[in-house]
Amino acid sequence: MPPPGRWVRRDSGPVVRPYAVTGGRTEPVDGEVLDIIAVVVAMPGGDSDDDDPQRRTPEHRRILALCQRQATVADIAAGTSLPLGVVRVLLSDLILSGAVTVIRQRPAGLRPGNDVLQEILNGLRAL
Amino acid sequence: MVFAPSDHASDAGLTAHKILIAGGFGAGKTTLVSAISEVRPLLTEEPLSTASVGRDSLAGLPDKKTTTVALDFGRITISESLVLYLFGVPGQERFWFMWDELAYGALGAVVLGDVRRLDDCFPSVNYFETRELPFIVAVNCFDDAPRYDLAEIRLALDLDDDVPLVLCDARDQSSVKETLIRLVESIAAGGTSAAQGRSLSIGR
Numbered sequence: 067m068p069p070p071g072r073w074v075r076r077d078s079g080p081v082v083r084p085y086a087v088t089g090g091r092t093e094p095v096d097g098e099v100l101d102i103i104a105v106v107v108a109m110p111g112g113d114s115d116d117d118d119p120q121r122r123t124p125e126h127r128r129i130l131a132l133c134q135r136q137a138t139v140a141d142i143a144a145g146t147s148l149p150l151g152v153v154r155v156l157l158s159d160l161i162l163s164g165a166v167t168v169i170r171q172r173p174a175g176l177r178p179g180n181d182v183l184q185e186i187l188n189g190l191r192a193l
Numbered sequence: 194m195v196f197a198p199s200d201h202a203s204d205a206g207l208t209a210h211k212i213l214i215a216g217g218f219g220a221g222k223t224t225l226v227s228a229i230s231e232v233r234p235l236l237t238e239e240p241l242s243t244a245s246v247g248r249d250s251l252a253g254l255p256d257k258k259t260t261t262v263a264l265d266f267g268r269i270t271i272s273e274s275l276v277l278y279l280f281g282v283p284g285q286e287r288f289w290f291m292w293d294e295l296a297y298g299a300l301g302a303v304v305l306g307d308v309r310r311l312d313d314c315f316p317s318v319n320y321f322e323t324r325e326l327p328f329i330v331a332v333n334c335f336d337d338a339p340r341y342d343l344a345e346i347r348l349a350l351d352l353d354d355d356v357p358l359v360l361c362d363a364r365d366q367s368s369v370k371e372t373l374i375r376l377v378e379s380i381a382a383g384g385t386s387a388a389q390g391r392s393l394s395i396g397r
Contacts, residue, residue: 084236084261102294103209103278136207140266140278144233149261151237169206178210178300182275183381186210186300189271190374193229193366 084149087125092151094158100139102150105170106157108133112165129156133166211278212376213295214265215320216305217313221333221363222281223265225305229369230267230279237262237291262288284313292320301327301380303372305363308338311349318350327380329357331372 085092108130125148132145143153160166214222226232265281280295302321306314314330321328332346347358357379362368
């Protein structure tokens with residue numbers, strides 16, 4: 067155990083319990099669980115929270131900022147350093163309030179077409 | 194939850210695919226993911242299950258009901274609209290519940306093996322065989338590990354002939370790249386995906 071006063075560091079993780087930022091909620095409001103690589107994007111004008119009945123937290127705003135470009139749930143979790151489950155709850159708030167929309171919930175198709183696989187192969191070979 | 198029509202943005206939208214990196218503890222999953230992609234830790238906060246009793250020390254934490262699990266998470270930008278994600282899946286049995294979610298809709302998986310502890314691969318191999326998710330086995334060539342030829346390793350793993358088996362160096366970008374290429378080629382050829390996704394066909 068590090069001495070008191072020294073443990074609150076960047077790498078010591080969040081000081082509040084993870085689900086404190088969701089108000090204790092561990093599941094999205096409507097029970098719909100976003101896939102880890104679901105693609106989401108902010109709606110035009112969605113960053114104005116004037117008409118949002120729920121108060122937006124700083125975490126909501128950080129997520130919204132990352133949604134200005136299309137991003138996956140995993141990208142947002144990594145980008146905010148928030149646990150995946152927390153990001154899912156907060157994202158579903160933003161989706162319900164119309165600030166964010168889901169572009170693709172699942173990877174399109176079960177097995178992508180050969181054109182997509184070929185594109186992936188070309189991309190890997192070019193690395 | 195209302196979703197936009199899925200073809201709404203299919204022309205310009207971002208498409209994401211994922212490949213799982215599995216294998217026993219210490220097989221080199223983290224090394225492999227970081228050799229080829231920018232890795233960022235992805236935190237998941239998981240309920241503590243009875244499976245973790247006796248494994249996670251909860252002394253002094255009587256109220257602790259969740260545990261943080263960090264996944265290795267790598268992102269490879271294939272093109273402006275296509276991104277490939279690598280997820281290192283934790284090998285310990287108590288994390289099995291996370292696998293279903295990670296495996297859902299995955300392109301396929303690389304099972305990373307260490308010839309000194311090949312039996313560590315068995316749970317992963319069984320998992321992907323059962324779920325009919327395409328996979329390859331990549332034997333990580335640790336410097337101090339004995340060398341076996343692939344036929345011997347295939348026999349030891351009781352691996353079907355249509356599952357590709359390769360040697361790789363998880364530290365080396367080009368070796369990891371070849372391994373991923375081999376996986377995607379085998380998916381394209383349909384060799385290990387006779388009925389891919391039958392168990393993954395829920396959702397859209």
